[in-house]
Amino acid sequence: MNKQEPQGGGGIVSAFSLKSDIAELKVLAEKVESFGFDNDISPKAVFELNLVLDELFTNLVSYGCHLDSHSFDILLKLDGDVLLVKIEDDGKPFNPLDTAEPEIKCDCTERKIGGLGIHFMRKMMDSIEYIWEDGKNKLKLTKKIQ
Template sequence: MDSLAREKMENQASSITLEASLENLKAVNSFICKWAKRANLSPRSENNLLLAVEEVYVNIVKYAYPESLGKVTICCRMDKNSLISKIKDAGIPFNPLEVPEPRLVSRLEERKEGGLGLFLMQKLVDNVGYEREGNYNVLTLVKSRKKKIKRRESKDN
């Protein structure tokens, strides 16, 4: 692919707007998978991004709109190095980056409920950002397009 075609592809973006309902989770997953493949993410990176977006989406469905059915917009774009997914809702203001990390060393019955999924979401992507834009929560998830080289230890006898 020549550099002009690659630049055009990298500058493209698309979005999907859905009712915040678990019935739409399949459409969300399909949208993210399409972009992960377009960005040439590894299967592991694709799966990690999918899990992170799913966690955010399910939290919006469960908590953002307690009294009505709201909307969620997911916008994806890529640049030379990353796939950027923005998830936007007009629900209750909520910054997931302000949720304290769960105490993983606590015994299960002593552990405070909640926050584990958000903690894992942050570990599954390379960067997470949050903004309150007017009446909207906007969460940005960034996944690197670069392949990570794993080093293996060699055992010398």
């Protein structure tokens, strides 16, 4: 799946699939940057989205999918000044909203490794919704960009 087109009800959509492989991070970054460029999304918003998706994808591949057969379906939609991102995967159920906030105010040498990707997602996105449905993790992120 790989397309970018206007959708009924307004907005521009780019939809694509990625394999459960860390090497796909490059493809993900290129897709986000291309979507941002094509739709005049600010470099700051594109950077933040790429950071969030990079961290999220890395965690999902590293911890949620232990077989090469898993895939991720990603949809980017710009509707006015709201960017919508939907991510579906068939890995193990994982609700990022159930994860505790990491300790970020302690000395760097004392802080436990991990947890910053979900922290970035919570801080950089305006809304986050998660459901487990039909054997899939379904994550919906929105960000006001203008």
